[in-house]
Amino acid sequence: MSLLEGFKFRSKDTRIHKLDPRTKFIVVLVYTVLSLIFFEVIPLLIIFVSTIFLLYLAKSLGEWKKTMKGMIYFLIIIFILNFISIPENKFDYSLAMVLRFSVLTSIFSFFFLTTTPDELALAIEASGIPRDYSLMFTMSLRFVPTLAKDLQTIIDALRSRGLELEKGGIIKRVKNYTYVLIPLIVYEIRRSLMIAEALEARGYGAASKITPYYQLRMKRIDYFVSIGVLIVGLIVVLLKVKGLLPSLFYTRLFSI
Numbered sequence: 422m423s424l425l426e427g428f429k430f431r432s433k434d435t436r437i438h439k440l441d442p443r444t445k446f447i448v449v450l451v452y453t454v455l456s457l458i459f460f461e462v463i464p465l466l467i468i469f470v471s472t473i474f475l476l477y478l479a480k481s482l483g484e485w486k487k488t489m490k491g492m493i494y495f496l497i498i499i500f501i502l503n504f505i506s507i508p509e510n511k512f513d514y515s516l517a518m519v520l521r522f523s524v525l526t527s528i529f530s531f532f533f534l535t536t537t538p539d540e541l542a543l544a545i546e547a548s549g550i551p552r553d554y555s556l557m558f559t560m561s562l563r564f565v566p567t568l569a570k571d572l573q574t575i576i577d578a579l580r581s582r583g584l585e586l587e588k589g590g591i592i593k594r595v596k597n598y599t600y601v602l603i604p605l606i607v608y609e610i611r612r613s614l615m616i617a618e619a620l621e622a623r624g625y626g627a628a629s630k631i632t633p634y635y636q637l638r639m640k641r642i643d644y645f646v647s648i649g650v651l652i653v654g655l656i657v658v659l660l661k662v663k664g665l666l667p668s669l670f671y672t673r674l675f676s677i
Contacts, residue, residue: 425569427481427488427530430537436642437479442536442544444643448475449532451654456524458661462513464670465520472527481534488530489523496522512675538563543637552631560616568609575604 432438437445452472459465476485496519503515538559545555576586579600586597620626639647660666 424488424491425566426491427485427526428533429484429566431481431484431534432537433480433535435479435535437475437531438535440535440646441637441639441643442540443547443637443639444647445532445536446544447647448650449528451650452528453525455654455657456521456528458658459521459670460514460517461671462517462520462674463672464666465517465524469520469524469527472524472531475531476527476534479531479535481531484534485527485530488526492523492526510673513673516674533562539635540637543635547637567612568605571608571612572601572605575601575608 452468455468456465459468473482473485476482499522500515500519503518504511507514541562542555542559545558546552580586584597584600586594586601588594657666
């Protein structure tokens with residue numbers, strides 16, 4: 422499941438990994454806002470290149486490339502759907518939507534590749550959200566790569582028994598994948614019951630107030646990065662609203 426490789430945490434010795442998860446969340450938030458306010462190719466391309474630079478600093482380009490390779494069919498579909506539904510300036514707008522989706526995928530990949538689920542849970546709890554919700558969210562994130570691994574195991578087991586999933590027409594392929602879906606659902610229900618029993622055995626919910634073993638603390642570099650990113654994001658948004666950005670940002674690449 423190469424599609425999910427860019428969303429699994431990888432422990433690496435980089436300055437990006439050492440940043441507070443709240444700092445990285447602010448970076449994600451600013452990039453998300455910037456990608457949503459622009460509909461032009463050039464500014465979205467600049468934002469996309471900057472996300473690649475962040476991934477380079479985090480030494481996570483390899484995992485990101487695997488995810489983008491798995492996303493190629495989704496990007497093609499996004500381009501085609503926008504191209505056939507927009508009456509004018511089709512190519513530029515369709516390309517912009519592909520770049521927007523790529524930016525969002527890349528920046529969230531950057532966050533999850535450099536932030537452990539435990540750090541994310543602590544950050545959520547530190548923001549005042551109840552522990553039940555933080556546990557539910559972080560467990561769902563842990564569940565995704567586990568689900569992908571279980572799916573691959575089931576597919577390999579079925580192929581070893583002679584089931585050819587990729588042969589035949591569309592209807593035949595869909596029918597073949599039903600043989601994958603049923604054992605996957607049964608297995609994950611069993612896993613959820615095991616997790617519930619494990620939480621109960623460890624006394625989850627017995628205490629009304631929990632003191633975390635590890636306390637998150639913002640360092641000087643965290644404040645510097647957070648404030649810097651927020652200022653830059655705010656300036657770009659104001660320039661966009663006021664129409665003061667360089668004319669190059671609004672240049673059409675194609676007349677189609």
